[in-house]
Amino acid sequence: NRRIVLASRPSGEPADSDFRLETGAVPEPGPGQLLLRTVYLSLDPYMRGRMSDAPSYAEPVQVGQPMVGGTVARVVASRHADYPVGEWVLSQSGWQDYAVSDGSGLLKLGSAPERPSYSLGVLGMPGFTGYMGLLDIGQPKAGETVVVAAASGAVGAVVGQLAKIHGCKAVGIAGGPDKCRYVVEELGFDACIDHRDPAMANLLAKAVPQGIDVYFENVGGAVFDAVLPLLNPRARVPVCGLISAYNATSLPDGPDRLPLLMRTILTKRIKMQGFIIFNEYAPRFGEFRAAMQELLRDGRIKYREDVVDGLENAPRGLMGLLKGENAGKRIVRVGPD
Numbered sequence: 001n002r003r004i005v006l007a008s009r010p011s012g013e014p015a016d017s018d019f020r021l022e023t024g025a026v027p028e029p030g031p032g033q034l035l036l037r038t039v040y041l042s043l044d045p046y047m048r049g050r051m052s053d054a055p056s057y058a059e060p061v062q063v064g065q066p067m068v069g070g071t072v073a074r075v076v077a078s079r080h081a082d083y084p085v086g087e088w089v090l091s092q093s094g095w096q097d098y099a100v101s102d103g104s105g106l107l108k109l110g111s112a113p114e115r116p117s118y119s120l121g122v123l124g125m126p127g128f129t130g131y132m133g134l135l136d137i138g139q140p141k142a143g144e145t146v147v148v149a150a151a152s153g154a155v156g157a158v159v160g161q162l163a164k165i166h167g168c169k170a171v172g173i174a175g176g177p178d179k180c181r182y183v184v185e186e187l188g189f190d191a192c193i194d195h196r197d198p199a200m201a202n203l204l205a206k207a208v209p210q211g212i213d214v215y216f217e218n219v220g221g222a223v224f225d226a227v228l229p230l231l232n233p234r235a236r237v238p239v240c241g242l243i244s245a246y247n248a249t250s251l252p253d254g255p256d257r258l259p260l261l262m263r264t265i266l267t268k269r270i271k272m273q274g275f276i277i278f279n280e281y282a283p284r285f286g287e288f289r290a291a292m293q294e295l296l297r298d299g300r301i302k303y304r305e306d307v308v309d310g311l312e313n314a315p316r317g318l319m320g321l322l323k324g325e326n327a328g329k330r331i332v333r334v335g336p337d
């Protein structure tokens with residue numbers, strides 16, 4: 001049984017030395033327990049937060065303990081009546097080949113799910129985040145303009161496509177011309193701005209002549225600075241993530257923008273709301289899965305995975321995700337189907 005543990009807490013960007021691969025015996029399930037073989041591991045930006053012991057909404061991973069993470073796994077041994085061998089489940093087994101479970105917190109995916117890994121992305125936590133953040137907090141109305149950054153990623157791709165389905169204009173922001181082309185040509189956004197282009201703020205202003213009614217915040221930093229003056233009165237800003245700062249070790253350079261932010265919120269009567277998806281919306285996960293399954297089946301939502309091969313490559317996969325090296329939802333193939 002291989003597992004990747006947190007070897008040390010990073011300062012700034014995580015490095016190889018912050019992770020350690022350990023090998024041990026495969027655990028044995030006791031009475032009422034089952035043994036899970038990880039097939040896919042999800043890599044997500046929040047994992048950077050768990051490597052730090054700064055106060056947060058969730059407990060940090062302890063040094064020496066396996067990294068946490070959502071997984072899609074198969075039951076390979078069972079002493080639990082509800083989980084026969086061969087069953088697929090969505091679990092939280094973390095960065096390891098095998099894990100013992102008592103069944104709590106598992107979601108059954110059946111014995112032959114069509115695309116099991118989708119439960120880590122478009123049909124799982126990130127898809128749910130885009131769905132609830134946009135529809136419940138963003139409240140998009142037909143004809144409005146919705147802007148989302150990290151637009152080609154797991155959450156952003158869902159946000160922009162749902163915005164289109166709800167009759168809005170969708171403008172993405174993404175890193176580089178390839179991602180922008182994908183966002184417009186494959187995902188069907190109306191426009192996409194490259195945030196690495198020095199003219200980003202001007203290009204964004206030109207792309208939203210009617211202003212911005214919903215800004216779905218995934219990144220913060222320079223992108224938010226460009227968005228703020230373009231927000232319309234009564235704009236809604238679901239605050240989902242601030243990935244541009246996850247590796248930061250100090251405040252950004254430049255003047256203090258807090259007074260400008262507060263004045264804009266006041267005079268334009270803007271609604272900003274942060275949310276942590278399962279803390280806020282857990283009871284609505286079933287409703288989301290049913291709706292998203294139908295949209296996927298009808299081809300109205302497109303989805304792309306970026307698969308890293310091998311558990312041993314998970315650390316590099318996470319480091320790359322934080323730098324935008326992923327093309328779509330990043331997952332690790334850990335074991336055989």
Ligand code: NDP
Binds near residue numbers: 125153154155175
């Ligand atoms: P993605 O698949 O979008 O991957 C992360 C992307 O972030 C990168 O590909 C990169 O895209 C972008 N990025 C990284 N650094 C910067 C930067 N400095 N400026 C602009 N963009 C940057 O990840 P997810 O879809 O899983 O997550 C998106 C956001 O949603 C994250 O902030 C995450 O923390 C948050 N989130 C929040 C949840 C909640 O409950 N609140 C739940 C799930 C996710 P590019 O190359 O286009 O710049």
